[in-house]
Amino acid sequence: MRYTFRSPGRINLIGEHTDYNGGYVFPAAIDRYTYLTFEDSDKFEVYAKHFDQRVGFSLDESGVEVEWVNYVKGAVLYVARAMGREIEPLSITIDGDLPLGAGLSSSASLLVGVMYGVSVVRGAGLSRREIAKLAHEVENDFVGVNCGVMDQLAVAMGKKDAFMLIDTLRGSIEYIKTDHFPVITVVDSGVRHRLLSGGYNDRRFECKEAERIVGVPFREMTLEIIGAKRGGLGEVLYRRARHVIEENERVLRAVETIRARNWRELGSLLYASHDSLKNLFEVSIPEIDYIVDLLKCIEHVYGARIMGGGFGGSVLVISEKVLDEELVWLKGKYMDRFGIELHGYSVGISDGVKEIKQI
Numbered sequence: 001m002r003y004t005f006r007s008p009g010r011i012n013l014i015g016e017h018t019d020y021n022g023g024y025v026f027p028a029a030i031d032r033y034t035y036l037t038f039e040d041s042d043k044f045e046v047y048a049k050h051f052d053q054r055v056g057f058s059l060d061e062s063g064v065e066v067e068w069v070n071y072v073k074g075a076v077l078y079v080a081r082a083m084g085r086e087i088e089p090l091s092i093t094i095d096g097d098l099p100l101g102a103g104l105s106s107s108a109s110l111l112v113g114v115m116y117g118v119s120v121v122r123g124a125g126l127s128r129r130e131i132a133k134l135a136h137e138v139e140n141d142f143v144g145v146n147c148g149v150m151d152q153l154a155v156a157m158g159k160k161d162a163f164m165l166i167d168t169l170r171g172s173i174e175y176i177k178t179d180h181f182p183v184i185t186v187v188d189s190g191v192r193h194r195l196l197s198g199g200y201n202d203r204r205f206e207c208k209e210a211e212r213i214v215g216v217p218f219r220e221m222t223l224e225i226i227g228a229k230r231g232g233l234g235e236v237l238y239r240r241a242r243h244v245i246e247e248n249e250r251v252l253r254a255v256e257t258i259r260a261r262n263w264r265e266l267g268s269l270l271y272a273s274h275d276s277l278k279n280l281f282e283v284s285i286p287e288i289d290y291i292v293d294l295l296k297c298i299e300h301v302y303g304a305r306i307m308g309g310g311f312g313g314s315v316l317v318i319s320e321k322v323l324d325e326e327l328v329w330l331k332g333k334y335m336d337r338f339g340i341e342l343h344g345y346s347v348g349i350s351d352g353v354k355e356i357k358q359i
């Protein structure tokens with residue numbers, strides 16, 4: 001038997017660097033996918049069309065030299081562990097149209113896709129939430145990337161035409177329908193996560209420090225509380241904490257603007273989030289700031305901001321109309337300024353991982 005699954009990428013409308021601080025995030029799965037095919041085999045192996053590479057692996061605890069294979073190996077290993085027994089070998093083929101390293105969670109898409117596929121094919125019967133949790137563990141403990149849980153939840157539990165208001169403190173998810181939602185465009189800066197792991201881990205550490213010094217968890221912090229501790233925190237940690245507090249508020253306001261279909265107001269929240277990520281949390285880069293500044297000049301663009309971990313990746317844009325000649329204009333300006341090719345494409349909101357065929 002041959003089984004095929006598709007696992008989406010994700011966008012995050014607003015709520016950045018809040019997921020590892022017990023805050024709110026607001027992602028959705030998108031119609032750009034990783035496709036995975038599973039077949040019985042006499043050994044575990046994986047072939048990735050992106051890299052034209054075929055690699056065999058065993059289900060021991062050791063890491064593999066080829067980095068991307070660790071995601072696959074870790075995913076299979078953790079499902080086997082959850083089942084509490086050995087599983088029959090599989091040959092996995094990976095393909096897709098989800099850009100890698102562009103801030104659309106290609107790694108969570110791969111991990112969740114492999115786990116969901118193995119779970120179905122080998123009868124583990126894991127729920128989507130369990131898969132998201134296990135995928136998060138693989139990324140943190142096996143691959144060694146210290147990310148939050150937003151991406152895995154969005155890829156595993158996304159629903160067509162709905163954003164997900166996730167409260168990472170309680171683990172609750174509320175689906176907010178997107179009828180008449182503006183056009184969503186992803187503009188890829190072409191800069192690949194410069195310093196991401198270093199910068200991201202630094203921010204996590206700084207947030208922990210801020211929490212320790214203030215003495216209350218982020219969700220209980222207010223601007224007054226951190227204002228009173230500003231001396232102890234120092235300017236950098238004060239700025240980091242202020243971003244997290246205000247970004248959480250922006251997520252909740254964004255939900256209201258969607259309910260009221262107030263796209264201008266939602267757009268202003270996106271711009272405010274960008275300013276905060278640039279000036280307070282300091283995870284933006286000049287290339288991305290330039291793109292956001294140019295987008296501000298386009299009348300029918302409601303808002304834009306850097307998306308994901310930062311230090312490169314993509315800009316998320318919401319606009320009244322599809323960006324067409326505007327993208328050509330952006331591309332030209334960006335090439336002149338940085339000598340880098342820019343890519344932009346509109347995306348739709350999709351279901352989470354699912355099986356698409358069995359032959």
Ligand code: GLA
Nearest residue numbers: 016017147148149150308309
């Ligand atoms: C990356 C991580 C997420 C989240 C974002 C920042 O995408 O994988 O868990 O922390 O950065 O919001």
